[in-house]
Amino acid sequence: MADIAVIGAGYVGLTTGTCLAHLGHNVTIADIDEIKVQELNEGEVPIFEPGLSELLTEGIKNGNLKFVVGASSASRNAAFHFLCLPTPPNPDGSTNMEYFHSAIEEIKDILPPNSVIVNKSTLPVGTASQLKKQIQRTDVEIVSNPEFLSEGNAVQDFLHPSRIVIGAESQEAATRVVALFSDIDATIQITGTASAELIKHTANAFLAMKLTFINEIATLCELVGANVLDVAEGIGYDPRIGSTYLQPGPGWGGSCFPKDSASLLQTANKAGFDFELLEKAITLNTAHLQRTAQKVIDALPEGKEIEKSKIAVLGLTFKAGTDDLRSSPSLAVIGYLLDLNAHVSAYDPMVNLPIEDMSKIEITSTAYEAANNADALVILTEWEEFADLNYERIHEAMCHPVVVDARNLLNPQDLEQQGFQYIGLGQ
Ligand SMILES: NC(=O)c1ccc[n+]([C@@H]2O[C@H](COP(=O)([O-])OP(=O)(O)OC[C@H]3O[C@@H](n4cnc5c(N)ncnc54)[C@H](O)[C@@H]3O)[C@@H](O)[C@H]2O)c1
Known part of the structure; x- marks a missing residue:
């Protein structure tokens, strides 16, 4: 040993x-x-x-x-x-x-x-x-x-x-x-060492591109009346494609994908290679994060100004199962909303203290508290427990019962039966 x-x-x-x-x-x-x-x-x-x-x-x-x-x-x-x-x-x-x-x-x-x-x-x-x-x-x-x-x-x-x-x-x-x-x-x-180093950056950039691809397909699905969940399932059966990293979301983030994709792009630039595909995947991801924020803004009741709105957010970590907030897509989406002076109250099972640099986010200790008097609720991290919440209680707590489910975590029919307007991603 x-x-x-x-x-x-x-x-x-x-x-x-x-x-x-x-x-x-x-x-x-x-x-x-x-x-x-x-x-x-x-x-x-x-x-x-x-x-x-x-x-x-x-x-x-x-x-x-x-x-x-x-x-x-x-x-x-x-x-x-x-x-x-x-x-x-x-x-x-x-x-x-x-x-x-x-x-x-x-x-x-x-x-x-x-x-x-x-x-x-x-x-x-x-x-x-x-x-x-x-x-x-x-x-x-x-x-x-x-x-x-x-x-x-x-x-x-x-x-x-x-x-x-x-x-x-x-x-x-x-x-x-x-x-x-x-x-x-x-x-x-x-x-050799160079190949091993490139394997890691390539793996992360490839996974990030796969996510960008399915997020783009989600947008297309909305325009043509298809359901991205069905499309992802259908292509995922093909072993050449595989079924992982095909879940659409608010945009990718986390402590690795953004910095590793950017670093690989710089490696390519320095080597004199114009890696257009990767560059586009990065800019499309930023656009997708903005699009997610816009979905929330569009979901507000007619005539309600964003600066007078309260938006409830479920999920702050960059994905479920971790306490890591680094480059979280949730924080990126919230950032756009805060820039427009929205009031954001957020619940995450792993976060109970104010977030550095984002102290304007009101952190609550339950989802119900976050939803209190909210004009819209948005799910940004795919914590399983969000699917098991008492949505009747959330409906009662909110001013305007609309859910933007940026992780496609909930059953649209169930929510609609409970009187919510449900807005998923690519469905
Ligand atoms: N987090 C992931 O999921 C993941 C997965 C695969 C690879 N990586 C890569 O692994 C590396 C580390 O990532 P991480 O998420 O563990 O980072 P981290 O920030 O969680 O941990 C780094 C640690 O190094 C310590 N440190 C800094 N300088 C030091 C020094 N001179 N001597 C001793 N300790 C020092 C810091 O205090 C910190 O505790 C990064 O390159 C990351 O891209 C991360």
Whole structure:
């Protein structure tokens, strides 16, 4: 079993480190956030991720898992160094490498001989070879091992992945990293570092484009009287298309798709390639988010001005099953409504505090409270519990009973029978 340092205790680092400890490795997870480290050492998990808390407690108890402040404290005695650091976007869409460069500076001289740095973060193509130059150590290898977990299912995805991609320039380094995952039953693909880096960006950009495509079809369905749910089901039976990522919604978002698509576009630009298809998918997504906001505005009672309206929102996180608000489509749609001075009250099962930079949103502790005196209600995140609400009670609470279901979560006939005007997406 190997000595492993994991740098960065976020969604990816915590999942990676905790699962590697569960597989029997001796893991030290480092973060710069001292309070987070202290809480983790006490067994408190700062994010919502099913199954993570149990594995973390197990790891602390059996001594396989500990948490420290600072990358160098973890890396000093490790053979493998998993970098799970943020890769936020620069204003031009390219990846901001600040976190990487500063962590590498911190550890490069204290890495034990024959160490392997494993890049888990999503990084632009060419990063591994740049970092190799930065560290100036011939005895240290850099391997790209992109992470494909999806939030809300991270532990399952890590332990039962669709594939493990390992990009390395030396067969020996690849073999050593493969061995870390020997207890996981998965297809392992070994490539060069550039291909591994591009696989991850390509996967996210492709999924984002698939979502844009079905959202465009949803708009077309509305114009021609078809139902996008039937169309999606019908094309999803075709194994060449597949049925996932075909659910229309308010527009895509989250901590990965927007920044990774923008970064891939920048990679293409820098390489002198005009990636028009991807560029269009990004701009169409922005248009779709605006279109969703417009649907809400159009649903207001006739003559009611937006600045005098109260809009109830159900769902703030970027998707169901997570507490992550980063680049949430819900917040983007709300942003358009707030710009027009609407009053927005919102309920989300995972959010109970005001949101930074969006403190104008009134956060309520129930859906019914959010709906109170509302002129329209919009569902922006697909939390299952929204389908089980007492809509009779919501009807009584609202001034104007109209539901814009941007996730197609509810049964239109049921809502209409209860006296609502129901506006779905693409139906
Ligand atoms: N979140 C996802 O669903 C997901 C899935 C696959 C890949 N990724 C990629 O993984 C990477 C990490 O994403 P995340 O969502 O886990 O990010 P995150 O922001 O949740 O976590 C990053 C952590 O790194 C810490 N950190 C920053 N600088 C540090 C340093 N010098 N030393 C130690 N710790 C430091 C931060 O305090 C934070 O806790 C990104 O590249 C992301 O694109 C994310």
